[in-house]
Structure formats: C-alpha cells, structure tokens
Amino acid sequence: MVKVAVMGYGTVGSGVVEVIEKNKDMIQKKAGQEIEVAYILDLREFPGDPYEAKLVHDVNVIMEDPEVKIVCETMGGTGAAYKFTKAALEKGKSVCTSNKEMVAKYGPELIKTAREHACHYLFEASVGGGIPIIRPLNDSLTAEKIESITGILNGTTNYILTKMEREDKSFDVALARAQEKGYAEHNPEADVEGYDARRKIAILASLMMGKHVDSEKIPTEGITKITPADFAYAKAAGRTIKLLARAKAIGENSLEAMVSPVMLDKESPLAMVNFVYNAILVKGNMLGEAMFYGKGAGKLATASAVVSDVIDCTRNLGRKIPCDWDAQEATVEDAGNNVCAYYVRAKKSAKAALLAAFPEGEALELPDRAEDLAYFTKPMAHSAFVSACESLGDTVLGSIRLG
Amino acid sequence: MVKVAVMGYGTVGSGVVEVIEKNKDMIQKKAGQEIEVAYILDLREFPGDPYEAKLVHDVNVIMEDPEVKIVCETMGGTGAAYKFTKAALEKGKSVCTSNKEMVAKYGPELIKTAREHACHYLFEASVGGGIPIIRPLNDSLTAEKIESITGILNGTTNYILTKMEREDKSFDVALARAQEKGYAEHNPEADVEGYDARRKIAILASLMMGKHVDSEKIPTEGITKITPADFAYAKAAGRTIKLLARAKAIGENSLEAMVSPVMLDKESPLAMVNFVYNAILVKGNMLGEAMFYGKGAGKLATASAVVSDVIDCTRNLGRKIPCDWDAQEATVEDAGNNVCAYYVRAKKSAKAALLAAFPEGEALELPDRAEDLAYFTKPMAHSAFVSACESLGDTVLGSIRLG
Numbered sequence: 001m002v003k004v005a006v007m008g009y010g011t012v013g014s015g016v017v018e019v020i021e022k023n024k025d026m027i028q029k030k031a032g033q034e035i036e037v038a039y040i041l042d043l044r045e046f047p048g049d050p051y052e053a054k055l056v057h058d059v060n061v062i063m064e065d066p067e068v069k070i071v072c073e074t075m076g077g078t079g080a081a082y083k084f085t086k087a088a089l090e091k092g093k094s095v096c097t098s099n100k101e102m103v104a105k106y107g108p109e110l111i112k113t114a115r116e117h118a119c120h121y122l123f124e125a126s127v128g129g130g131i132p133i134i135r136p137l138n139d140s141l142t143a144e145k146i147e148s149i150t151g152i153l154n155g156t157t158n159y160i161l162t163k164m165e166r167e168d169k170s171f172d173v174a175l176a177r178a179q180e181k182g183y184a185e186h187n188p189e190a191d192v193e194g195y196d197a198r199r200k201i202a203i204l205a206s207l208m209m210g211k212h213v214d215s216e217k218i219p220t221e222g223i224t225k226i227t228p229a230d231f232a233y234a235k236a237a238g239r240t241i242k243l244l245a246r247a248k249a250i251g252e253n254s255l256e257a258m259v260s261p262v263m264l265d266k267e268s269p270l271a272m273v274n275f276v277y278n279a280i281l282v283k284g285n286m287l288g289e290a291m292f293y294g295k296g297a298g299k300l301a302t303a304s305a306v307v308s309d310v311i312d313c314t315r316n317l318g319r320k321i322p323c324d325w326d327a328q329e330a331t332v333e334d335a336g337n338n339v340c341a342y343y344v345r346a347k348k349s350a351k352a353a354l355l356a357a358f359p360e361g362e363a364l365e366l367p368d369r370a371e372d373l374a375y376f377t378k379p380m381a382h383s384a385f386v387s388a389c390e391s392l393g394d395t396v397l398g399s400i401r402l403g
Numbered sequence: 404m405v406k407v408a409v410m411g412y413g414t415v416g417s418g419v420v421e422v423i424e425k426n427k428d429m430i431q432k433k434a435g436q437e438i439e440v441a442y443i444l445d446l447r448e449f450p451g452d453p454y455e456a457k458l459v460h461d462v463n464v465i466m467e468d469p470e471v472k473i474v475c476e477t478m479g480g481t482g483a484a485y486k487f488t489k490a491a492l493e494k495g496k497s498v499c500t501s502n503k504e505m506v507a508k509y510g511p512e513l514i515k516t517a518r519e520h521a522c523h524y525l526f527e528a529s530v531g532g533g534i535p536i537i538r539p540l541n542d543s544l545t546a547e548k549i550e551s552i553t554g555i556l557n558g559t560t561n562y563i564l565t566k567m568e569r570e571d572k573s574f575d576v577a578l579a580r581a582q583e584k585g586y587a588e589h590n591p592e593a594d595v596e597g598y599d600a601r602r603k604i605a606i607l608a609s610l611m612m613g614k615h616v617d618s619e620k621i622p623t624e625g626i627t628k629i630t631p632a633d634f635a636y637a638k639a640a641g642r643t644i645k646l647l648a649r650a651k652a653i654g655e656n657s658l659e660a661m662v663s664p665v666m667l668d669k670e671s672p673l674a675m676v677n678f679v680y681n682a683i684l685v686k687g688n689m690l691g692e693a694m695f696y697g698k699g700a701g702k703l704a705t706a707s708a709v710v711s712d713v714i715d716c717t718r719n720l721g722r723k724i725p726c727d728w729d730a731q732e733a734t735v736e737d738a739g740n741n742v743c744a745y746y747v748r749a750k751k752s753a754k755a756a757l758l759a760a761f762p763e764g765e766a767l768e769l770p771d772r773a774e775d776l777a778y779f780t781k782p783m784a785h786s787a788f789v790s791a792c793e794s795l796g797d798t799v800l801g802s803i804r805l806g
Contacts, residue, residue, distance in 0.1 A: 124543070290535065290695070301690045
C-alpha cells in the first residue's frame with residue numbers, strides 16, 4: 001500500500017480524494033497496489049466531512065511520516081505551496097500537482113530537486129485539466145522533433161468567445177454570462193487578459209524545447225477588445241476567433257511564443273473547439289499534426305489527471321520518469337519579427353489608405369455595416385504591421401492576427 | 404547502444420528506418436542511448452537503397468544475434484509475421500508493431516509471451532497511425548473507469564464520406580476519387596465494409612475492458628449503402644454521416660460494440676473530423692470526454708508511433724510496461740438489444756405507415772425531393788427497429804443510426 005497526502009482541500013484537492021475513493025479498484029489494478037489518502041492538509045476545518053479524520057493543519061505531520069511516499073499539491077500559488085513542495089521532494093516524497101503557476105515558475109528547479117532525491121515532480125493536471133498532454137509529450141511523441149504547439153488553453157475565454165460568436169453578444173455581456181455560470185471568476189483578469197494561457201503555453205513550450213521558457217517573456221494579448229463586429233466579419237470570411245497560445249521552435253535555443261486572439265479558418269481543427277473545451281495541437285516533423293481535446297478544467301477531470309500522476313509515481317517508485325526540462329533558458333524571439341497576416345477593422349473612409357498601407361490585401365464590406373470595413377493583409381512582420389497601423393491613426397478600429 | 408531489427412521493408416518499415424535516421428539525436432536523448440537499425444528483413448532485394456547493406460533474407464540472422472534487443476514487425480498479416488513475432492519474444496526480444504490484424508487476433512497471447520520472457524509487445528501504431536492512443540489509455544487515463552470509446556478509425560471511409568458530403572458525390576464516384584489519390588486500395592473491401600475499423604475498435608475495447616474482445620464478434624456495417632440523399636437529409640437536420648467504431652462497457656465482462664455509419668449531430672466533436680483524419684473519443688467516469696485527433700495513417704506518422712514504442716522498450720529494458728489485456732474473453736452483447744434512435748429514408752407514400760410503425764418520431768421533407776422523405780425515430784432496441792422496417796417492406800429505402 002502507498003500512502004498519499006493531499007495538500008489543499010479545495011476544489012481539486014477534494015476531487016483527488018473523491019477520485020481515489022470512487023475508482024479504488026481500478027486504481028489499485030493500474031498502480032499495482034492500493035493507494036490510500038493518509039492525510040489532508042488544510043488550514044480550514046471541515047466539520048462533518050467524510051474525510052474529517054484525515055485532516056491535519058500542520059504540514060510536518062506529513063513530512064515526518066516516512067510512509068507517505070506521494071504528496072498531491074493542490075493548494076495553488078507559489079508561497080507556502082512552494083515551501084511544502086520543496087520540503088517534500090527533499091524528503092524523497094514525490095509531488096503531483098495541478099498548480100500551473102508553480103510549474104511554470106519553478107518547474108526545472110523542482111524536477112531537479114526530485115531527481116536528486118530519487119522521487120518525482122509530476123504535473124499532468126497543470127495544463128488542459130483532464131486532457132492527457134504532458135505524458136504524451138514526454139512518453140508518446142518521443143520519436144518526433146516537435147515543431148510547434150498551439151492550444152486553446154483557457155476554457156473561460158473560449159466560452160466567452162463562443163457565446164459572442166453564436167449569440168452576437170458583446171464581450172461584457174458574454175463575460176457576465178460566464179460569471180453567472182461559474183465559468184469565470186469575479187475578477188476575471190487572469191483569464192481574459194491571457195495570463196492563465198500564458199503559463200500553460202510556457203509549460204508546454206518548455207517541454208517542446210527541453211529548456212526553460214519564462215512565461216513572463218511571452219507576449220500576451222487578451223480578448224477584451226474583441227467586438228461583435230469582428231465576429232460578423234469573421235463569419236463572412238469563413239472564420240472564427242479564438243484565443244490561441246502558441247509556441248514554435250526556431251532553433252535549438254530559441255522560439256516564437258505568443259498568446260493572442262487569432263481569426264482562424266473554420267477548417268482548422270482548433271476552430272471547432274467551443275465553449276469550455278480546450279485543445280492542444282502538436283506539430284511534429286514526422287507525425288504532422290495531432291490534437292488532444294477535452295474539458296480543460298473541472299474538479300473531477302483535473303483531479304483525475306493528478307491521480308494519474310500518483311499512479312505513475314507508484315509504478316515508478318525509486319525509478320526515473322523521463323522529463324526533459326533543463327534550467328537553461330530558451331530565448332523567446334522578439335515579437336516584432338513574427339510574421340503573420342492580419343485582419344484589420346477600419347473606418348470605411350480609410351479604404352484607400354488601407355490599400356496603400358497594406359498592398360495586395362483584400363477588403364471585405366458587409367451590407368449591414370455602413371461605418372466600417374474589414375481588411376485582410378498579406379503576411380508581414382508584426383513591427384511593420386504596427387507601424388502601418390500607427391500611420392493610419394484612429395481610422396483603425398481593431399486588428400486580429402489571421403491563422 | 405540498442406540494436407534494432409526491422410522485419411518488413413514496405414511502407415511502414417522503410418518509414419521506421421527513416422524516422423530513426425532523421426531524428427537520431429532527439430531519439431537518443433529521449434531513449435537515453437543510441438538506437439541503431441542493425442538488420443532489415445525482407446524477401447525482396449533493394450538495389451541502390453541506402454540501407455541495402457543491412458538487408459537480410461533469413462530471419463535467423465536476427466534471432467541469433469543476441470545484441471538485437473528490439474524488433475519492429477511491419478510485415479503485416481498473421482502468417483510469417485506471427486511466427487517471427489513469437490520467436491523473437493521467446494528469445495527475449497521486444498516486438499513493436501503496426502500490425503493491427505495481429506494485435507487484434509493474438510494480442511493477449513503475445514503480451515503474455517513477452518511478459519514470460521521479460522520483454523515487451525507494444526502496438527501504439529496499430530490504431531490511429533501516429534495519434535497517441537494506446538499509451539494514453541495504458542498510462543494516462545489510469546485513474547478513470549473508461550465507460551466508452553468511439554472512434555473514426557478508418558481514413559479511407561472518412562475521406563469518401565467527406566467527399567460525398569461536400570461535393571454531393573455518390574459512393575462510387577467518391578471511392579474512385581479516393582483510389583486515384585491513393586487513399587483507397589484497388590480492392591477497398593476491408594476499408595469500406597468496416598473490417599479495418601473493426602480490428603482497431605477490438606484493440607481499444609480490449610484495453611478498456613482489460614479482457615479480450617474478439618473482433619469477429621463485433622457487428623459491422625460499412626458505408627456502401629450511403630447515398631447523396633442521406634447527406635441531403637443529414638444536412639437539413641444539422642447532422643453529418645460518419646463511420647463510427649464504438650465500444651461501451653456494460654459490466655465487468657460485457658460490452659456493446661459495433662462498427663456502423665452514424666448520422667451525427669454537427670456539434671459532436673467527431674462530426675468535425677474530416678477527410679483522412681481519425682479521432683478517438685474516450686469517455687471516462689471522472690474525466691468526461693477526451694478526444695485524440697490526427698492523421699490515422701501515412702508512412703512517417705505510423706512509423707513515428709512504432710519508433711516511440713522502440714524508445715519505450717529502450718527505456719524499460721528488463722522492466723515491466725503495464726498493459727491490462729487478459730486472454731479471458733469479454734462478451735459482446737447481442738446487437739439486437741442495443742438501443743438507439745434511427746434515421747429512416749422511405750418512399751413518400753409510406754408516411755402514414757412510418758408514423759404508425761415508429762410512434763412519436765419526426766418526419767423531414769425537402770422541397771427538392773419529391774419521391775422520398777426522412778423520418779427520425781425515438782430510441783428503440785435494434786431488433787424492434789429491424790422488425791418495424793421489415794413490416795414496412797420496400798417502402799424503406801435506407802436507414803442509419805442517429806448519434
């Protein structure tokens with residue numbers, strides 16, 4: 001029997017306990033031995049909770065119990081969670097986590113600490129909720145040079161964009177709907193500004209490069225400026241708008257990376273990912289494209305991914321689980337050099353100026369839109385695009401990358 | 404260094420050699436040591452081939468070389484390939500294969516033989532080409548009770564159906580186009596009658612159950628009877644038609660399984676899988692749905708999956724790689740009991756009889772179709788559906804399950 005401690009009895013933590021309980025037989029079969037939750041660490045009390053007897057408030061109870069081989073860190077943040085994770089690993093206890101902030105920031109350090117103490121730091125649940133993606137990258141797509149990874153990694157923004165597209169709603173109204181449904185937080189900044197997706201793509205990009213990609217160096221743009229007008233033009237052009245997180249290897253040590261809205265061709269597999277679903281499209285040099293799709297969040301789905309890591313640890317107690325993520329930092333290329341075609345929405349009066357600023361582009365006018373038009377440029381460097389837009393002044397009402 | 408032999412220098416076998424050569428550095432990094440192709444077994448000569456020097460015609464050269472630890476079986480069939488696979492495993496050489504026929508038929512026996520000789524029988528490439536699905540089922544979705552697996556597992560039929568839908572072509576014309584493009588074989592029976600998809604769903608169903616599912620016991624219906632009229636009604640109903648391979652666990656030892664065309668709601672994630680792409684939708688009791696998508700065939704994609712198995716073997720020489728697939732057979736339920744709603748195309752004159760035979764259903768008539776109509780039944784047992792259709796005689800022109 002393997003004893004497990006769960007640190008943080010919130011949504012994911014209580015889900016972990018529930019999954020281990022509900023699928024006990026299957027988990028024992030897959031792990032090769034029984035897995036038991038021995039302790040649940042939380043500062044709060046949970047009177048009447050069926051697992052109340054396992055609740056502890058002092059992390060040392062867990063650290064000092066040599067029978068606890070695996071710890072699930074479902075606290076979040078990089079404060080106490082970091083200290084506890086580091087301490088557990090240094091005691092040779094493997095840590096399985098859903099904490100993307102921690103993984104993005106301290107991934108290589110914690111992987112190294114785990115290795116030095118013959119245990120594991122696993123984080124399948126940190127990206128894409130229950131969608132298997134970390135293990136497929138580490139264990140399945142091993143014969144590939146991964147060329148790029150593109151994902152819809154945030155369910156909240158994807159829900160908002162789907163609502164805007166299908167019900168012709170403004171961003172504010174769609175956000176309010178997402179908040180009512182519990183898909184968006186009261187303070188939605190981390191989601192709608194793209195910061196959540198940025199952490200996740202930093203994790204995936206790091207695994208692609210085998211080197212550390214600093215999430216804070218990834219240029220990031222959220223969805224707050226997207227309007228129903230943009231969706232009207234997208235629809236007319238056979239496109240939709242998604243918040244994409246992208247990483248593309250340029251060389252051994254450098255990559256393009258970005259989080260931004262993209263006006264996607266409807267034929268793209270990512271265009272069909274709607275509502276709270278997430279998807280990750282991986283391009284390999286032999287494979288071509290493979291996509292992993294599912295609910296990117298949710299208590300039990302995320303918990304299931306944490307428990308799959310617990311099972312992996314149990315199968316591999318005392319062994320190595322391969323994970324290429326060195327501390328050496330890979331360089332995120334200057335976004336100004338990224339080449340891309342653009343959709344521009346501009347005042348109708350600016351049509352001639354647009355044609356001059358973006359030669360060979362194509363204008364799209366809709367009969368029910370008297371004031372503005374859409375313009376689709378040829379591929380160009382981002383810096384050149386920005387300059388051209390500046391020269392057009394306030395006749396430009398908005399722009400979105402094409403993909 | 405690990406020495407590998409490739410048995411069968413056809414499309415996939417030559418792809419394996421190419422992948423190992425082209426991604427040498429990455430593969431060495433992932434495997435932890437260099438992987439070298441030592442022998443290529445084929446009865447044919449390949450004068451001028453860059454790997455001609457490695458060509459052997461006698462399998463014993465491979466069997467008797469103790470340095471060969473891993474064999475890739477890319478011959479196909481269950482004749483010589485079976486004998487060679489068995490012999491290799493009995494000598495403690497791991498076998499990695501793309502041979503779905505072999506895996507579906509002899510999977511549990513060969514897995515057992517491998518275990519008894521401390522080596523591995525791996526088959527990631529047998530389903531979905533380069534799409535990671537076998538390893539995710541064995542290693543990632545381990546905390547789940549898998550409730551069902553539904554896949555578009557045959558690229559040829561999916562290409563034909565996509566062509567029929569988009570270009571209003573008949574089955575025969577779309578098949579001919581697929582043959583011209585090299586997507587369908589001269590004798591297309593195994594694809595269009597669903598036999599290829601049946602083997603693949605048998606493999607996935609076996610992994611879901613942990614028990615053997617005999618592919619020949621899976622009721623199978625191909626796509627030869629689908630007509631442009633069916634697509635016209637599907638379109639009007641917000642649906643499309645796909646050849647689905649499905650398995651659904653009923654109990655510990657029994658399952659529903661089937662290969663058949665399904666008229667799918669356009670919102671289904673499988674509805675958006677077009678042309679030669681494949682996808683596998685896995686439903687777990689905690690996770691909900693996850694989907695794995697990509698090209699289901701192709702030389703390099705399939706070879707990449709074989710090589711990922713070679714890397715897995717190399718990482719796990721002398722260790723166990725978990726795979727639950729016992730020889731004990733799971734029972735495929737009588738298809739007559741399967742409950743499903745149906746689309747029926749019938750002569751317009753039969754409208755009243757349809758309403759009587761299938762109460763509470765819904766008729767759909769299209770202005771440009773004078774002779775027939777579509778009728779959508781409520782869910783009912785397959786046996787009851789068949790009886791009702793028989794009672795309607797030749798007024799029924801076709802039927803497809805709804806999904």
